[in-house]
Amino acid sequence: MALSGLRVLELAGLAPAPLCGMILADFGARVVRVDRAPRSAVATDVQGRGKRSLALDLKRPPGAAALRRLCSGADVLIEPFRHGVMEKLGLGPEVLLHENPRLIYARLTGFGQTGKYAKSAGHDINYVALSGVLSKLGRKGENPYAPLNLLADFAGGGVLCALGIIIALYERTISGKGQVVDASMVEGIAYISSFLWKSQNLGLWNRPRGENLLDSGAPFYETYKTSDGKFMAVGAIEPQFYDQLIKGLGLDSDKLPSQLSFSDWPEMKKKFASIFAQKTQSEWCSIFDGTDACVTPVLSFDDAPLHQHNKQRSSFIKNDQEEISPRPAPLLSRTPAVPSCKRDPFIGEHTEEILLEYGFTQEEIAKLYSDKVIESSKLKANL
Numbered sequence: 170m171a172l173s174g175l176r177v178l179e180l181a182g183l184a185p186a187p188l189c190g191m192i193l194a195d196f197g198a199r200v201v202r203v204d205r206a207p208r209s210a211v212a213t214d215v216q217g218r219g220k221r222s223l224a225l226d227l228k229r230p231p232g233a234a235a236l237r238r239l240c241s242g243a244d245v246l247i248e249p250f251r252h253g254v255m256e257k258l259g260l261g262p263e264v265l266l267h268e269n270p271r272l273i274y275a276r277l278t279g280f281g282q283t284g285k286y287a288k289s290a291g292h293d294i295n296y297v298a299l300s301g302v303l304s305k306l307g308r309k310g311e312n313p314y315a316p317l318n319l320l321a322d323f324a325g326g327g328v329l330c331a332l333g334i335i336i337a338l339y340e341r342t343i344s345g346k347g348q349v350v351d352a353s354m355v356e357g358i359a360y361i362s363s364f365l366w367k368s369q370n371l372g373l374w375n376r377p378r379g380e381n382l383l384d385s386g387a388p389f390y391e392t393y394k395t396s397d398g399k400f401m402a403v404g405a406i407e408p409q410f411y412d413q414l415i416k417g418l419g420l421d422s423d424k425l426p427s428q429l430s431f432s433d434w435p436e437m438k439k440k441f442a443s444i445f446a447q448k449t450q451s452e453w454c455s456i457f458d459g460t461d462a463c464v465t466p467v468l469s470f471d472d473a474p475l476h477q478h479n480k481q482r483s484s485f486i487k488n489d490q491e492e493i494s495p496r497p498a499p500l501l502s503r504t505p506a507v508p509s510c511k512r513d514p515f516i517g518e519h520t521e522e523i524l525l526e527y528g529f530t531q532e533e534i535a536k537l538y539s540d541k542v543i544e545s546s547k548l549k550a551n552l
């Protein structure tokens with residue numbers, strides 16, 4: 170796999186850092202999740218695919234020292250705490266990069282390492298709000314709406330942090346040096362939304378929220394309920410595709426206002442809604458599949474893996490526990506990701522084997538155990 174041989178340490182976090190670590194693991198990196206000791210009863214990381222777990226108490230000096238040693242033998246560290254936490258533990262970048270100048274020290278936070286909010290708590294919705302993007306999301310007349318925690322946590326956070334790490338690793342092949350990746354989710358989501366910023370002069374966003382082309386203002390970029398309570402998604406933007414939509418709906422374009430007549434959009438939406446409500450989702454699929462009308466079914470999590478297109482591409486995978494999840498993307502032609510089929514690791518399941526692998530002796534490990542600096546859940550894993 171593309172990232173085979175890469176050694177990654179991921180300090181356990183809430184949602185974005187686990188995705189970042191999982192992406193690297195899916196593409197072949199050896200990712201160690203450093204969990205807390207004493208450990209909580211259940212791992213809250215549901216994105217532990219392909220990782221191993223080491224439970225270590227970083228608040229105890231021997232625990233922090235152990236992480237320093239681990240970092241000396243690692244390529245990448247991912248840390249998900251607010252600014253100042255790592256410094257307080259004596260594990261800031263000056264220390265770790267001094268000891269391992271090749272280390273890529275990735276700091277995945279909401280607000281970044283500097284600025285007024287750097288030390289404040291926050292979650293996805295706060296970061297999307299501060300980026301300016303939240304003000305654009307939502308339907309007409311309604312409050313701004315955050316689409317789950319997909320934008321900041323995952324797109325602007327986990328994914329961009331992984332990209333930053335890969336860029337830094339590439340640069341390291343030339344300079345031989347590591348560096349700090351300051352991955353702020355506010356900036357990540359702002360960057361992801363560059364199109365919105367840079368298209369403002371095109372007149373795409375002049376109208377209030379929910380009344381524009383792509384924000385549920387246009388009748389041809391909307392979802393519609395079908396007679397069986399399901400939905401269809403319509404994205405017929407270009408005139409030639411819009412014509413096919415109109416045809417599929419059984420309408421006569423000569424009797425309709427022009428596609429871009431904003432004032433007619435509310436009426437057209439009602440018209441489309443009443444037509445979509447007359448057939449089931451599967452009937453609409455039979456009409457639109459194979460056309461360029463840009464009309465697709467809105468699939469549930471149950472249905473998506475079973476859809477013929479997704480099945481043909483094996484877009485979803487099953488692990489040993491029969492859990493279904495999306496296959497890693499994108500597909501690389503020669504060195505595709507090979508996601509692990511095993512269950513996610515228990516907290517501390519691999520503590521000993523990881524320490525041995527990073528050069529700790531059996532005596533040192535025994536001392537860390539007896540001092541309660543590390544924990545293992547071998548027993549539970551063997552049950």
Ligand SMILES: C[C@H](CCC[C@@H](C)[C@H]1CC[C@H]2[C@@H]3[C@H](O)C[C@@H]4C[C@H](O)CC[C@]4(C)[C@H]3C[C@H](O)[C@]12C)C(=O)SCCNC(=O)CCNC(=O)[C@H](O)C(C)(C)COP(=O)(O)OP(=O)(O)OC[C@H]1O[C@@H](n2cnc3c(N)ncnc32)[C@H](O)[C@@H]1OP(=O)(O)O
Nearest residue numbers: 183204205211213226227228250251278279290291292293
């Ligand atoms: C919207 C999303 C969040 C969604 C997450 C949900 C999916 C989960 C949230 C709650 C979970 C549920 C809950 O836990 C209860 C159940 C538990 C059960 O086990 C499972 C089921 C649960 C129902 C469980 C289910 C789900 O998992 C949940 C519903 C987001 O937006 S995530 C993005 C958040 N933001 C960031 O990541 C940005 C950067 N980070 C931060 O700003 C802060 O970390 C954050 C997130 C604000 C948290 O602040 P906090 O004060 O808690 O932490 P920090 O200031 O960063 O400091 C960390 C402290 O921990 C110490 N520490 C760390 N590692 C170790 C270690 N190995 N050993 C010892 N100590 C350690 C560290 O030293 C810091 O200590 P101090 O505070 O003393 O400095």
